[in-house]
Amino acid sequence: MFKFIIKKRQAPLVWSSCLVFFGALVLSLAVSAIMLALQNKPPLTAMVLLFNGAFGSLLAIQDCLIKAVPIFLCSLGVAIAFRLQIWNIGAEGQYVLGAIGATWVALRFPDLPWFVVLPGMLATAFIAGGLWGLIPAVLKLYMRANEIIVTLMFNYLAILFLDYLVYGPWKDPVSFGFPMTREFSTSAIVGKIGHTQLNWGILLCIFSGVAIWIFFKYTRLGYELKASGENIKAARYAGLPYHRLVMLVLFLSGALAGWAGFLEASSTINRLQPSIVVGYGYTAIVVAWLARLNPVSIGIASFLLAGLRVGLEHLQLDLQVPAAFGGIMEGLILLTVLAGSFFVDYRVSLGKKS
Amino acid sequence: MRRAMFFWVFICVFAWGVASAADTPMKVGFVYVSPIGDAGWSYAHDQGRLNIEAMDGVTTSFVEAVPEGPDSERVMLNMARKNYSLIFATSYGYMDPMLKVAKQFPDIVFMHCSGFKTAKNMGNYFGRMYQARYLSGMVAGAMTKSKILGYVAAFPIPEVIRGINAFALGAQSVNSDVKVRVVWTKTWYDPATEKEAAKSLLDVGADVIAQHQDSPAPQEAAQEKGVYSVGYNSDMSKFAPKSHLCAPIWNWSSFYKEMVEKVQNGTWKNKSYWYGLEHGIVDITPMGSMVPKAVQKRVLAKKDEIASGKAKVFVGPIKDQSGKLRIAKDTPADDQELLGMTWFVEGVVGTTQ
Numbered sequence: 001m002f003k004f005i006i007k008k009r010q011a012p013l014v015w016s017s018c019l020v021f022f023g024a025l026v027l028s029l030a031v032s033a034i035m036l037a038l039q040n041k042p043p044l045t046a047m048v049l050l051f052n053g054a055f056g057s058l059l060a061i062q063d064c065l066i067k068a069v070p071i072f073l074c075s076l077g078v079a080i081a082f083r084l085q086i087w088n089i090g091a092e093g094q095y096v097l098g099a100i101g102a103t104w105v106a107l108r109f110p111d112l113p114w115f116v117v118l119p120g121m122l123a124t125a126f127i128a129g130g131l132w133g134l135i136p137a138v139l140k141l142y143m144r145a146n147e148i149i150v151t152l153m154f155n156y157l158a159i160l161f162l163d164y165l166v167y168g169p170w171k172d173p174v175s176f177g178f179p180m181t182r183e184f185s186t187s188a189i190v191g192k193i194g195h196t197q198l199n200w201g202i203l204l205c206i207f208s209g210v211a212i213w214i215f216f217k218y219t220r221l222g223y224e225l226k227a228s229g230e231n232i233k234a235a236r237y238a239g240l241p242y243h244r245l246v247m248l249v250l251f252l253s254g255a256l257a258g259w260a261g262f263l264e265a266s267s268t269i270n271r272l273q274p275s276i277v278v279g280y281g282y283t284a285i286v287v288a289w290l291a292r293l294n295p296v297s298i299g300i301a302s303f304l305l306a307g308l309r310v311g312l313e314h315l316q317l318d319l320q321v322p323a324a325f326g327g328i329m330e331g332l333i334l335l336t337v338l339a340g341s342f343f344v345d346y347r348v349s350l351g352k353k354s
Numbered sequence: 355m356r357r358a359m360f361f362w363v364f365i366c367v368f369a370w371g372v373a374s375a376a377d378t379p380m381k382v383g384f385v386y387v388s389p390i391g392d393a394g395w396s397y398a399h400d401q402g403r404l405n406i407e408a409m410d411g412v413t414t415s416f417v418e419a420v421p422e423g424p425d426s427e428r429v430m431l432n433m434a435r436k437n438y439s440l441i442f443a444t445s446y447g448y449m450d451p452m453l454k455v456a457k458q459f460p461d462i463v464f465m466h467c468s469g470f471k472t473a474k475n476m477g478n479y480f481g482r483m484y485q486a487r488y489l490s491g492m493v494a495g496a497m498t499k500s501k502i503l504g505y506v507a508a509f510p511i512p513e514v515i516r517g518i519n520a521f522a523l524g525a526q527s528v529n530s531d532v533k534v535r536v537v538w539t540k541t542w543y544d545p546a547t548e549k550e551a552a553k554s555l556l557d558v559g560a561d562v563i564a565q566h567q568d569s570p571a572p573q574e575a576a577q578e579k580g581v582y583s584v585g586y587n588s589d590m591s592k593f594a595p596k597s598h599l600c601a602p603i604w605n606w607s608s609f610y611k612e613m614v615e616k617v618q619n620g621t622w623k624n625k626s627y628w629y630g631l632e633h634g635i636v637d638i639t640p641m642g643s644m645v646p647k648a649v650q651k652r653v654l655a656k657k658d659e660i661a662s663g664k665a666k667v668f669v670g671p672i673k674d675q676s677g678k679l680r681i682a683k684d685t686p687a688d689d690q691e692l693l694g695m696t697w698f699v700e701g702v703v704g705t706t707q
Contacts, residue, residue, distance in 0.1 A: 268424035275422035323419035
């Protein structure tokens with residue numbers, strides 16, 4: 001008799017893990033294609049449309065990059081916290097606070113030149129988002145409050161605060177009572193790069209990604225973080241400053257999400273309004289896990305996920321596939337890829353039953 | 355691997371074919387904020403879309419459940435890139451994104467529903483739903499025993515506030531000391547939240563539930579409790595046949611047809627269209643059999659008066675919640691006042707924040 005033997009791999013897979021990833025992707029696409037066929041939609045055309053809509057032209061790729069920016073920054077942020085096994089579910093709220101911080105500068109100093117306003121917005125968003133992450137850290141360390149619950153609750157607080165501002169003190173006087181702030185002055189808007197659709201926020205992403213990568217790879221603090229994440233007790237025993245590390249990761253985590261909020265408010269909406277909240281903070285968690293907390297993979301995963309969402313719009317428009325199908329397909333892909341990652345960590349072989 | 359290569363080659367070839375295909379019929383695109391579903395706001399718009407789909411030389415398509423931020427800008431951008439010649443965006447939050455896209459594509463006609471901005475190639479449109487709301491308020495006011503009407507409302511924006519005020523004025527016109535209690539859900543479409551909100555209103559004694567929401571969940575909550583309800587968007591009687599008194603509804607078909615024809619023959623202008631009962635863009639459904647004949651007659655008579663312009667909904671003296679006179683005696687509110695309405699009339703319980 002045969003049975004499956006499951007063993008943890010000693011050496012990590014490198015290139016074969018890509019194969020696993022693509023295998024899972026193809027499998028989920030195949031299932032999606034079958035579902036499309038069941039709805040009497042041409043599955044092959046649909047797949048082509050999906051691909052074309054996401055990556056088929058320069059314009060499409062730009063669309064995806066723009067969409068990927070906030071997902072990437074939020075995801076990079078939560079990944080830092082996850083490295084230390086701190087479960088920051090609050091990227092959504094930190095993102096909102098970043099947007100609020102940036103908006104405060106934009107509304108308060110509309111007449112200053114851009115090279116003063118934009119750095120100011122950048123800094124305030126960083127601090128506001130960071131502080132929103134820091135509070136749960138302090139509550140965790142000194143009051144033993146579970147950070148999962150606290151960060152999650154802080155999302156609701158942040159969104160309510162945003163609502164308060166745009167329905168109240170920051171409401172645009174000429175918006176006919178609609179909840180939104182005044183439009184930012186041009187000096188508070190992150191501009192587009194040349195004649196492309198892209199904005200300079202992309203640079204901020206690259207900078208953050210590289211900085212985080214260097215931080216983990218080459219700095220002592222980064223090493224301490226990784227070590228503490230592997231085994232908290234051992235790290236404490238070795239005298240690593242666990243308290244400080246927790247505060248640091250949650251601050252950084254929130255600050256990066258805050259930058260995402262800043263860019264979204266400044267470059268794409270040009271004002272603060274409730275519809276800035278679309279769940280990037282939660283998407284970020286999935287992306288971080290898909291990418292196994294690696295900054296480069298996070299970049300790729302954010303781009304692919306953005307591509308999927310953009311491509312699905314084309315599928316809707318050209319084939320009138322219901323929006324819910326998009327959700328199903330996204331779920332399928334995430335499920336198969338995450339399940340596939342099992343084969344990256346474990347070796348499955350057939351053996352004889354003794 | 356070979357199979358994978360074949361797949362990519364196929365994709366490239368196919369992409370070429372798709373990109374170079376030319377089309378002749380006029381393409382009309384719709385952007386919806388919620389899934390079309392079977393009863394709500396987007397459903398009503400989609401009924402209009404299906405009607406113009408049946409016209410000669412017109413093809414239509416839509417994207418549903420589009421968030422009101424940068425996502426909507428991209429959706430409209432892609433419609434424009436794909437040579438749609440007329441694009442309808444059916445939610446308030448699409449206004450600024452549409453304006454941006456409209457500037458980039460001067461040859462395409464953009465129509466935005468429920469906003470206030472226009473451009474050379476962008477107009478806006480809406481219906482005077484408050485007129486139909488007033489009529490539904492008359493029905494609710496006549497049917498309530500507890501004199502408390504519940505109103506499940508989405509967001510405290512002028513459109514919704516105007517509707518609540520009209521509903522309250524209608525109810526007060528037949529039953530002077532009726533109160534309207536408002537609960538905000540802060541969502542257009544979320545059946546679970548809407549139902550919870552309706553239940554909270556039932557708990558404080560409301561015996562008619564009205565709604566400015568896109569799902570029929572509040573109707574169901576009313577029927578479960580055995581009280582009456584007033585629907586919205588489309589006829590919701592099939593979801594709560596025992597409760598459903600009537601519903602103020604949208605009929606977008608003729609308006610969309612008019613716009614398509616105007617674009618086809620080149621007479622389209624970047625106006626703000628705000629049609630009312632007289633045009634049929636808003637209406638109320640036939641009233642349920644539980645509504646006494648006398649009430650039905652009175653409501654329909656009022657409908658004729660409003661449609662013919664003899665009567666108006668917002669005519670002073672109208673006081674706000676604090677008792678301050680907002681609209682002077684015998685003067686009708688002008689459109690600017692209605693479009694920017696951010697206060698509740700006397701008799702509404704709730705806040706506009």
